[in-house]
Amino acid sequence: MSGTVLVINSGSSSIKFQLVHPDTAELVAHGLIERIGEPDGHIVYNHSTGLVDRNLPIADHRDGLKLVLDIVAEVGRPLREAGVIAVGHRVVHGGNVFSAPTLIDDAVVAEIADLSALAPLHNPANVIGIEVAREELPDVPHVAVFDTAFFHTLPAAASTYAIDRDVATANQIRRYGFHGTSHEYVSGRAAAFLGKDPAELNQIVLHLGNGASASAIKGGKAIDTSMGLTPLEGLVMGTRSGDIDPGIILHLNRNSGMTVDQIDDLLNRRSGLKGLSGVNDFRALLELVDAGDQDAKLAYDVYVHRLRKYIGAYIVALGGVDVITFTGGVGENNIGVRRDSLAGLGRLGIEVDDALNTTKSRDERRISAASSATAVLVVPTNEELAIARAAQALVFG
Template sequence: MPAFVLVLNAGSSTLKYQVVDPASGTASVRGAIERIGGPDVRDHAAALDTMQGDLADHGITAAHLVAVGHRVVHGGPRLVAPTVVDDDVLAEIEDLARLAPLHNPPAAAGIRTARDHFPDVPQVAVFDTAYFAGLPAAAATYAVDRELAARESIRRYGAHGISHQYVAGAAADLLGRPVTELDQVVLHLGNGASAAAIRGGRPVDTSMGLTPLEGLVMGTRGGDLDPGVLLHLLRHGGLDVDGLEDLLHHRSGIVGLTGLADFRDLISAVETGDPTARTAYGIYCHRLRKYVGAYLAVLGGADAVVFTAGVGEHSARLRTDALSGLDRLGIVVDDERNRAPSTAARVVSIDASPTAVLVVPTNEELAIARQVAALLT
């Protein structure tokens, strides 16, 4: 019988799940429950009831599971590897909500509920920040009061590490080279977005920081911002701390600039000539190009620039526009390859491009399942 891992990704209003065989890489069951908190799905416990019904319909019971693996965004300074969840670990995940207020609370709710639903199955947390725990001090350290930073555990933690690590390995497979021999710039572009500079399979810099707010322009988050803007809004803009948090998490980025919540809608508006959409798109591409250039400098050049996640995998126009003008840095996209419809991992640069441009679909569920299986064996 295959040793299945049930992988859960719990959000505030959604629960995504897959039953994964880490050995074969196949997912026998996958699904998503939405609108948690509404009249049909009251809470995460009700969501797991619905999920268990779906698993039963596919012949999957607790007896088929070696573990339940949970994606958790922030592990802080201590949780830097896949970890079997006990009461102390769960309490620490909940406490780290101060650094990931949108992500850690629903993850903790999902873990708590899964422990009730699968009391005899190990619960394992896999952390998005863990991949970046070994960042060089020059990249991880903020230039603020040293004693204050140490007391408050202030450093660059990064995020999307599960995806960055998986994609870096898959990119190496695509190129037929060991990941330890490659320098890569990986761009995880979804509603949340981050860049990572990866040398020999290990990250040396990443765009997200203490929290998932720093770095690239995202769906509802603006990324890099002069901290003086926040001081100005506190003193003169009528916003308190809660108002700033709402602004930074929900009313910035593409939504803040245009009111559009879907990147596909942004592209459509750009193509119809909407000036507001064009400005927002230009900001998005400009920030992305800046990070690519910065990370090429950090790495001293790269073997590959890799696009992944929903926007990165599916927007050919973005890949072209974000990398335009980088020919002198050895990056040349092949327009025909780039626009050819495909869902497979592929090269979209010209053969003569010194730096390959790749599109590599991410698979965080498989990555989590494999990390869980490795921990338990």
């Protein structure tokens, strides 16, 4: 069915939204609400009629979404008249309850809210986005697309933590994985780029942005991923530590007197690249590296070292890899990370072509050498388009 899908990504302190044609991938409008709850809130709305850029206080997510809908009506026409056939909502955590896109009703909203214990920064904001959008567009079907759904196929050996099984069951502790919409979209695009059926390929997808995750995908299904119960585990990220010895948490609590909330803040907001170098933006990090800052150089080296460990582990888990794909803001744009994370792997059949790697482009492209047995690709992610298509497919088959 032709028409547009409104995609809402309601985060902990921001809301991204797009109005997109899922069949053609045409982007009709898009925008961002940020600094929610702060006096210097910010709204940007891009549309064919122009750009709206305003700074004003945004009390909460509900206030922010209502402001957006008012702006949409002001500069164009109300969404109710814009041919919206569905609304797709990104939901971070589906727990053990949701393993596929789901048509939203009151019971589903309640289930998503109940899962907030597993994603306290995200699921409550997701729920508010759903509630407001359902109020404003009550006659349009709403679909929840879950970050965790793609990793529902993880084998038990990969999803199970080696702790007391009764404790794990009682507290829903397992590896869930995140960025699943991106990993699923990018692995599908990588297969299409190579002219292959996903069922034929062993893939590693590296989603590298301020948040970062890796996945091992065999025959189109995920068999492992770096994020776990929460998005904290795995790769070094902008402000998150990624993998650490769990004993560090106990040590900090017992010897420094840090509370659980203080440790949570440390590991999620004051670690990663920011904790090591003082900056979490990769471009700022590289500027410091170029200026000779040794802390920044160490941060970069730690980042790449962790990334290489996961690549190596997933090659073994897959029994060999046919394609490695970089995506996300860092993965798509950073020449050095792509080069250094795969350096010296010629014996494994993985070689990056320097000229192809340094060529700047926004398109899907191959950066591996002609002699490389493994294809190395750069594929821009498009989670919003993936959500729009999932919503359309669920509602209209």
